[in-house]
Amino acid sequence: MTMHEPLLSIQNLDIAFGADRTAVVHDLSLRLDRGEILALVGESGSGKSVTVKSVMRLIDQQGGHVTAGRILLTTARQPSVDLALLDERQMRRIRGARIAMIFQDPMTSLNPVLTVGAQLVEAVRQHQPFDDGSAKARAVAMLEKVRMTDPLRRFDQYPHELSGGMRQRVMIAMALICEPDILIADEPTTALDVTVQAEILALIRNLQQQTGMGVLFITHDMGVVAEIADRVAVMRYGRIVEEGPVGRVFDAPAHEYTRKLLDAAPKFRHAATATLNDASAAVPPVLSVSHLTTRFPVRSRILRRHVANLHAVEDVSFDLHPRETVAIIGESGCGKSSLAKSLLRLIPTDEGRAVLAGRDLLSLGGQALRAARDDIQMIFQDPYAALDPRMSIRQILSEPLRIRGLAVEEEGLSALVERVGLPEDSLDRYPHQFSGGQRQRICIARALILRPKVLIADEPVSALDVAIQAQILTLLEELKRDEDLALLFISHDMAVVERVADRILVMYRGTIVEQGPALSVLSCPAHPYTRRLLEAVPVSHPAERFERASLSVPTAAPIYPVGTNIEPARWQTIGPEHRLRVEV
Amino acid sequence: MLLFAIRRLAGAVPVLVVVAAVVFTLMQFAPGDAVSMLISDEASDADKARIREAWGLDDPPLTQFLNFLGNAVTGDFGTSFKYKMPVMELVLERLPATIELALAATLVAVVIGIPLGVLAAARPGSFWDSFTSTFSFAGISMPNFWIGILLILLFAGHWHLLPSGGRAPWGMGLETMTGFLLLDALLQGRMDAFWGALKHLALPALVLGTNMTGIITQLTRASVQEALREDYVMTARAKGLGGMRILWRHAFRNALVGVVTIIGLEFGALLSGAMIVETVFAWPGIGSLLIQGISSRDYPLIIGLVLIYTAIFILVNLLIDLLYTLIDPRIRIN
Numbered sequence: 063m064t065m066h067e068p069l070l071s072i073q074n075l076d077i078a079f080g081a082d083r084t085a086v087v088h089d090l091s092l093r094l095d096r097g098e099i100l101a102l103v104g105e106s107g108s109g110k111s112v113t114v115k116s117v118m119r120l121i122d123q124q125g126g127h128v129t130a131g132r133i134l135l136t137t138a139r140q141p142s143v144d145l146a147l148l149d150e151r152q153m154r155r156i157r158g159a160r161i162a163m164i165f166q167d168p169m170t171s172l173n174p175v176l177t178v179g180a181q182l183v184e185a186v187r188q189h190q191p192f193d194d195g196s197a198k199a200r201a202v203a204m205l206e207k208v209r210m211t212d213p214l215r216r217f218d219q220y221p222h223e224l225s226g227g228m229r230q231r232v233m234i235a236m237a238l239i240c241e242p243d244i245l246i247a248d249e250p251t252t253a254l255d256v257t258v259q260a261e262i263l264a265l266i267r268n269l270q271q272q273t274g275m276g277v278l279f280i281t282h283d284m285g286v287v288a289e290i291a292d293r294v295a296v297m298r299y300g301r302i303v304e305e306g307p308v309g310r311v312f313d314a315p316a317h318e319y320t321r322k323l324l325d326a327a328p329k330f331r332h333a334a335t336a337t338l339n340d341a342s343a344a345v346p347p348v349l350s351v352s353h354l355t356t357r358f359p360v361r362s363r364i365l366r367r368h369v370a371n372l373h374a375v376e377d378v379s380f381d382l383h384p385r386e387t388v389a390i391i392g393e394s395g396c397g398k399s400s401l402a403k404s405l406l407r408l409i410p411t412d413e414g415r416a417v418l419a420g421r422d423l424l425s426l427g428g429q430a431l432r433a434a435r436d437d438i439q440m441i442f443q444d445p446y447a448a449l450d451p452r453m454s455i456r457q458i459l460s461e462p463l464r465i466r467g468l469a470v471e472e473e474g475l476s477a478l479v480e481r482v483g484l485p486e487d488s489l490d491r492y493p494h495q496f497s498g499g500q501r502q503r504i505c506i507a508r509a510l511i512l513r514p515k516v517l518i519a520d521e522p523v524s525a526l527d528v529a530i531q532a533q534i535l536t537l538l539e540e541l542k543r544d545e546d547l548a549l550l551f552i553s554h555d556m557a558v559v560e561r562v563a564d565r566i567l568v569m570y571r572g573t574i575v576e577q578g579p580a581l582s583v584l585s586c587p588a589h590p591y592t593r594r595l596l597e598a599v600p601v602s603h604p605a606e607r608f609e610r611a612s613l614s615v616p617t618a619a620p621i622y623p624v625g626t627n628i629e630p631a632r633w634q635t636i637g638p639e640h641r642l643r644v645e646v
Numbered sequence: 647m648l649l650f651a652i653r654r655l656a657g658a659v660p661v662l663v664v665v666a667a668v669v670f671t672l673m674q675f676a677p678g679d680a681v682s683m684l685i686s687d688e689a690s691d692a693d694k695a696r697i698r699e700a701w702g703l704d705d706p707p708l709t710q711f712l713n714f715l716g717n718a719v720t721g722d723f724g725t726s727f728k729y730k731m732p733v734m735e736l737v738l739e740r741l742p743a744t745i746e747l748a749l750a751a752t753l754v755a756v757v758i759g760i761p762l763g764v765l766a767a768a769r770p771g772s773f774w775d776s777f778t779s780t781f782s783f784a785g786i787s788m789p790n791f792w793i794g795i796l797l798i799l800l801f802a803g804h805w806h807l808l809p810s811g812g813r814a815p816w817g818m819g820l821e822t823m824t825g826f827l828l829l830d831a832l833l834q835g836r837m838d839a840f841w842g843a844l845k846h847l848a849l850p851a852l853v854l855g856t857n858m859t860g861i862i863t864q865l866t867r868a869s870v871q872e873a874l875r876e877d878y879v880m881t882a883r884a885k886g887l888g889g890m891r892i893l894w895r896h897a898f899r900n901a902l903v904g905v906v907t908i909i910g911l912e913f914g915a916l917l918s919g920a921m922i923v924e925t926v927f928a929w930p931g932i933g934s935l936l937i938q939g940i941s942s943r944d945y946p947l948i949i950g951l952v953l954i955y956t957a958i959f960i961l962v963n964l965l966i967d968l969l970y971t972l973i974d975p976r977i978r979i980n
Contacts, residue, residue, distance in 0.1 A: 120883055150889075158886035170877040175899045175974055184895075185885045220975040236885070
């Protein structure tokens with residue numbers, strides 16, 4: 063074995079699926095060295111996930127075959143083996159022991175009926191002759207290594223008792239428990255909050271430096287690449303189109319597609335100027351929310367007594383003006399979506415008013431509520447789940463009109479379809495015939511058919527590829543101007559928020575802790591929580607990497623005993639229109 | 647957990663009252679007359695009237711029902727017209743036989759159905775899978791009484807391997823302790839009696855369990871296949887685990903909630919199936935007792951038995967709910 067022999071060398075790999083052997087990866091060559099992090103980048107469907115799964119030979123069960131090429135693994139412990147030629151029994155000795163893998167969604171990747179400890183012990187005992195006691199000791203040590211608090215207690219907990227970030231730490235602990243030579247990470251932070259993502263990326267980087275393993279990191283996010291990779295390989299249509307050191311790829315992308323990816327990536331803190339704000343404070347607000355409070359009862363285990371309340375939304379007040387975009391930012395569980403659902407009366411509220419066009423949305427009932435909903439519509443995060451697969455686009459778009467007893471006019475539907483940038487013949491097609499971006503356009507058209515004054519968009523682009531994200535955001539901005547819409551934009555993605563928001567509300571544990579003009583909040587965040595959110599955003603160029611101080615902000619759910627008196631919010635002005643909540 | 651069980655049992659009381667009311671009402675409309683079944687046709691109208699009065703049959707229906715409820719609270723379900731014995735005593739004497747049969751049938755279904763289903767799920771489209779699906783469809787679609795008669799002809803009539811009916815050989819001389827023959831034989835260390843009882847139990851249990859076996863096989867196959875598509879199975883494979891370990895420890899454990907649910911629901915079907923199987927095999931359980939009760943218009947016996955069936959069904963499903971919490975840690979009782 064020479065020094066230059068790579069740890070993993072994929073040579074001229076072809077992968078095909080199904081009985082008819084549809085090729086999905088063509089003539090792919092790639093190498094991974096010891097102690098480096100190689101990012102494999104590409105949009106969904108580019109074949110990156112299939113490629114790394116073929117290294118583990120995990121595609122076999124899904125009907126995939128390596129039809130040509132070699133996958134050479136060369137470690138200090140063993141001479142080169144071609145993984146493509148091994149049988150299942152031999153592969154099992156590689157999986158978990160020499161090459162380990164972590165997956166995108168830590169919520170579903172752990173077995174819900176086995177304890178964390180059982181899953182860790184199983185991983186180590188599969189490959190090493192440990193007895194129960196020493197396997198447990200090893201597992202607890204691993205949990206400590208991935209910086210889980212209270213590892214002994216975690217050992218006996220079930221996955222559902224842990225947060226998403228903690229579950230991904232468990233996945234990492236499980237992957238590294240047999241000290242593999244290679245870690246494959248398949249979009250490991252995509253399903254996580256940006257703050258948790260920063261922690262997990264730092265952890266992977268740190269463990270990689272400690273162990274000297276090679277990391278093959280799959281992502282679609284150029285920010286994550288800038289944050290973590292040593293080298294980058296860009297994939298498209300099952301082929302590598304560009305490969306090189308991370309700095310060179312960012313500074314001088316050789317392939318047109320790489321340039322496109324880099325341009326499409328929303329770059330935080332790089333926007334030329336703040337978005338042009340057409341909204342004027344002189345115009346009366348279209349939606350005026352005051353002291354909105356939504357609490358969910360928490361009941362005791364046995365007698366079901368109402369013992370406490372989860373203050374999902376607590377004393378929230380803000381105005382929304384025509385042609386204005388107000389962004390609500392915060393981590394999952396902070397109450398963003400509960401606020402949106404409260405405004406639409408999809409969940410019951412406890413207190414407060416939300417005046418839209420002279421009517422208080424929160425006190426209306428029956429017919430009046432239905433009429434008021436014409437003025438406030440919503441689009442959801444997942445355009446795949448938000449459309450009824452059995453309804454044609456015509457039916458989807460005309461349903462709101464029918465419910466309101468309005469005439470369905472053919473010209474109106476066609477004009478709307480054209481307005482949101484869908485092909486002319488869309489009306490008689492069904493949702494499955496459209497791509498993710500097109501489906502989100504359908505959702506937008508559906509929301510606009512009643513000509514609302516306010517549009518609530520709950521993470522409208524986070525399920526979409528970056529290039530598509532940019533198109534949808536542009537569409538929303540145009541519609542806002544042309545249709546006099548006011549947008550309430552919920553997002554965890556700071557780069558997206560920076561691009562679209564005129565004003566920002568920062569939500570933390572059910573309350574708004576900071577609010578102000580987007581530029582001001584993003585450039586001079588005042589609340590520690592806002593600072594933490596912004597600092598966690600991945601850099602947009604590898605040269606900007608920095609060590610993040612671990613700012614710890616408590617994120618426990620806001621549960622208070624029944625009858626707890628919550629002080630009304632008091633605000634401290636720290637800039638023009640920029641206000642910070644005074645902590646009691 | 648105890649509180650949950652108590653609350654559920656308390657909730658069962660109104661269910662039982664409603665069931666009793668429905669059965670009582672239906673019997674008011676049923677053709678035929680208990681009295682004409684009890685005494686010969688030549689009896690005078692005066693005699694008939696006397697009997698009516700003695701049994702309380704000429705009270706208004708509501709009074710009859712309320713009297714029944716009042717007595718039932720004290721554990722008195724009335725006296726059987728036909729057997730001239732307290733209903734409770736009759737039922738308790740026969741209940742162990744039916745429970746023994748139902749449990750044995752469930753055991754047959756679980757022991758055959760689950761492995762078949764899991765193995766079929768592991769290799770979809772294989773010969774094993776097609777065999778399993780043919781087998782389970784046959785089990786679901788063949789009527790109990792027909793399989794019963796077929797098996798009696800083969801095992802008892804043709805090969806003389808197993809008895810054709812009854813619950814135990816004559817003159818076994820086993821002392822009744824629990825009423826469950828297998829248990830009694832074991833408790834008294836009588837292996838000969840145990841074998842005798844087991845031979846009698848084998849055919850009826852197999853026949854009664856056929857339907858449930860088919861259903862459990864199908865459902866296990868579907869649930870395990872679904873579980874095999876989950877992300878955590880990919881994680882398990884990435885850890886280097888072997889196929890069998892992934893199948894049983896990871897996929898099957900997650901599929902078990904659905905399987906257990908269907909066992910609970912199918913137990914109801916099993917009880918009604920037992921009426922037919924008990925009749926075919928001359929099994930002295932409450933199923934055959936109910937059929938006799940219905941044909942002789944033995945109202946107190948019918949109501950008593952229907953209530954026992956309802957209570958068993960409620961108890962079994964309570965047990966299933968408690969079982970969920972052992973299988974899936976995410977399910978918490980509340």
